[in-house]
Amino acid sequence: MGERMHDIRLSVNGVPHAATVPARRLLSDCLRHDLGLTGTHVGCEHGVCGACTVLVDGRPARSCLMLAVGAEGHELTTVEGLADPGGPLHPVQQAFRECHGLQCGFCTPGFLTLIAAYLEEHPDPTEAEAREAVAGNLCRCTGYTNIVAAVLRAAELRRAGPAAVPEPAVPAEERP
The missing domain is CATH 1.10.150.120 ([2Fe-2S]-binding domain)
Known part of the structure; x- marks a missing residue:
């Protein structure tokens, strides 16, 4: 029997997203693989290096330590969301x-x-x-x-x- 899947809704960079993920899917993997937001990098996969840092409700968080299902209901900002596309740099x-x-x-x-x-x-x-x-x-x-x-x-x-x-x-x- 396969792993149970969960339907989640995430707000990333002000845009609503829906994904179906296993309970243990890391937020970093969800952002990169399920949502195609590859700006978030994964280095150590242990929360040590900080390459995967995103903002959760405006506060820095290591996305390799957070489960995607735990991000539901929070506003996420990735590097792609720091500046508006085509606008000035942040x-x-x-x-x-x-x-x-x-x-x-x-x-x-x-x-x-x-x-x-x-x-x-x-x-x-x-x-x-x-x-x-x-x-x-x-x-x-x-x-x-x-x-x-x-x-x-x-x-x-x-x-x-x-x-x-x-x-x-x-x-x-x-x-x-």
């Missing part, structure tokens, strides 16, 4: 671009969602606070210097308002 995306906050890009979606939530509650972080804020996500490439600079730059861009973030020069599907 300040964190723009700051990562300006400050060269990524190299291979694998960890980037988790950093972007984490930092976006962090800046909602801490709009003017110091360098030490920015470093502490990103310490829970792992990057094997950058050494964090440019990521911390991107946090500080994103805070500046947010304070300056939407006019400070230029229209994207790259198509939405190629954004970090």
Whole structure:
């Protein structure tokens, strides 16, 4: 006898979705495989690296540690939902671009969602606070210097308002 399936409804990036999943389907797998939102990356599958970080009701959560059925009734935001398609980049995306906050890009979606939530509650972080804020996500490439600079730059861009973030020069599907 096969595993029991569950019909779930998820609100992801402001869009309602329906999926039929086994009870043990991880949210990260549901987002990637069932909904086709592949911006959420899965690294360690143990909640350690942070690559799978998404926002659940505006708060960062490791989607590899959460079951998809447990996400029903919550508002989810993935990296794809940080900026409107065809619109300006989110300040964190723009700051990562300006400050060269990524190299291979694998960890980037988790950093972007984490930092976006962090800046909602801490709009003017110091360098030490920015470093502490990103310490829970792992990057094997950058050494964090440019990521911390991107946090500080994103805070500046947010304070300056939407006019400070230029229209994207790259198509939405190629954004970090």
